[in-house]
Amino acid sequence: MLSRRSFLSTAAAGFASAPAARLAAPLVLPAALLGQNAPSNRITVGVIGVGRQTVVVNLKQFFGMPEVQVVAVCDVDTWRLANAKKQVEEAYGQQTRSGTYRGCRTFADYRELLADKSIDAVMVSTPDHWHTPISIAAFRAGKDVSCEKPITRFIAQGRQLSDEAVKRKRVFRNDSEFRSLANFHRAAELVRNGRIGKIHTIRAGVPGMDVGCPPQAAMPVPPELDYARWQGPAPPAPYTEKRVHMPHSYDRGGWMRHKYYCDGMVTNWGAHLIDIAQWGNNSERTGPVEVEARGTFPPADSFWNVMIGFEAEYRFASGVRLFYKTGSPYVRFEGSEGWILAEYNKELQASSPAVLASKIREDETRFPLKSDKQDFIDAVKSRGATLEDGEVGHRTMSICHLANIAAHVGGKLNWDPVKERFTNSSAANAFVDKPILEPKLT
Structure with a gap:
């Protein structure tokens, strides 16, 4: 199995050293190489x-x-x-x-x-x-x-x-x-093409996190793990199984629940559901102008310390409001002429059968339906953009981070999506430039 680069370099070397008579003959390659x-x-x-x-x-x-x-x-x-x-x-x-x-x-x-x-x-x-x-x-x-x-x-x-x-x-x-799940893909296309009128409200949800974990004692590092490399840019901390992952396993890992390495479901599943909200709202390259959030946190001595649950409310310059909370994974778009609800692993729902039966015409906004990996590889080959490039991914994650920051700082925060700074809180701006590494005490 030759790579693209090794094939080209090997072929070039072979052609350069071949006799003239051989070069005059047509190059015949097996069908598998075509x-x-x-x-x-x-x-x-x-x-x-x-x-x-x-x-x-x-x-x-x-x-x-x-x-x-x-x-x-x-x-x-x-x-x-x-x-x-x-x-x-x-x-x-x-x-x-x-x-x-x-x-x-x-x-x-x-x-x-x-x-x-x-x-x-x-x-x-x-x-x-x-x-x-x-x-x-x-x-x-x-x-x-x-x-x-x-x-x-x-x-x-x-x-x-x-x-x-x-x-x-x-x-x-x-x-x-x-974006590769048929119900979420369909919801975004219907909303973007006005099938429920002018959007005024979006509601999105994600699963909650574990309640907490008691304090953990330091443990010997397993011989198969290079723990220093695993920590990398995170603050140095003693090894314990619940900080990393269980040895010789593929468990989800305690790192998903510790603020040195992760922010929990607000960013984890939020990367999925908020992306769909942004996609349908046609705001995937910008962000809201206002955010307010409340969070539920583990006890102060809990080893796992990411936010357990939250409720956040955003306002966009267009007037659209986004409500984001823990519960179940879904996105609901509400417009002047109806609503559409996309839930994880469930059939798409809408305010009327006519909305779901609507066809997207060739001259309307249409998105390719293919796997995330295929989308990536197609762009690698074409040198075009993926459906979720760096800017789209950044804007989605920014909304998730805004909820986390607002829940920690408190109050209604004004956000400038162009300058990407808060306009009314220096405390909140501190977390624009660094992760929130310490839990909020309840």
Whole structure:
């Protein structure tokens, strides 16, 4: 399985050394090397972070794409790294006549993977605190990036990420699959094409978080884990299982509940549902002008300390109001002529059957319906934009961060979506430029 780059370089070397008589003959290639499966078209991908999301979802999606080959995996946990290598080689082995394949490289340091010039693109599937630093490093190494959500820990980080992608002319995909879910996709198209009239209200929900976790004692670091590398840009802290993940497992990991590494559901699932709200509202490259939020937090001594539940209200310059809270995952659009409700894993609902039966004409706003990975790879090949590029992802995450900031600071906050600063709170602006690392005491 040759990569696009290795095929071209090998072919060029062969042509340069061939006799003149041989060069005069037509070049005959096997059929398997033609079309979308040709080595010259295949996109080589390196996967950074091979935890639960990677082995259950991301790798399997790439394996099903004939124009893609996963050529490298990277992780700071050697047990997970070895398993990922095995998964890749077994999957590609099934596609060979011999039934075996050896060729997936492994890296413990993402910088070494990024230095590999044979890799076209990377999938970043690490814990949240690593998403932006690795993505920006990948841009600078000439790689295109699909990054797991949430792509940022604070608002200014998102501006840096988006601008860097543009500056380096790199493809970026905020790796949320919700634009690929038929009911959410359909809802956005209907709303954008005026099937419920002028939008005035949007309601969105996400699941809540665990109540908390008692204080944890320091523990010996498992031999397979490079804990210093795992912590990376986060504040240094003693190792304990509930800070990272259980050894030799693919559990969701305690890091998702600790503010050093994540902000909880407000940003995690919020990256899905708020993105759909922005998409339908046609505000995906801007943001609200006002936010107010209230949050519920774990006890002061809880080891897991992200916000448990919240209610946030936003106002856009257009007058549209967005209500965002914990509960269940959904987006509801309300307009002057009806409503549309898209819920996770449920059929689309609307104020009338006529809304759902409406056809989107060729001359109206239409969006391609394809998987998030296909959207990314198509853009890598065409050098066009993905459905959720850096700016779209940044604006979605900004709304999530605004709720988190408002719940911590309190009061009604005025937001300038152009300057990306609060106009009435220096305390809130402090969190534009850095993550909220300490819990709010209840």
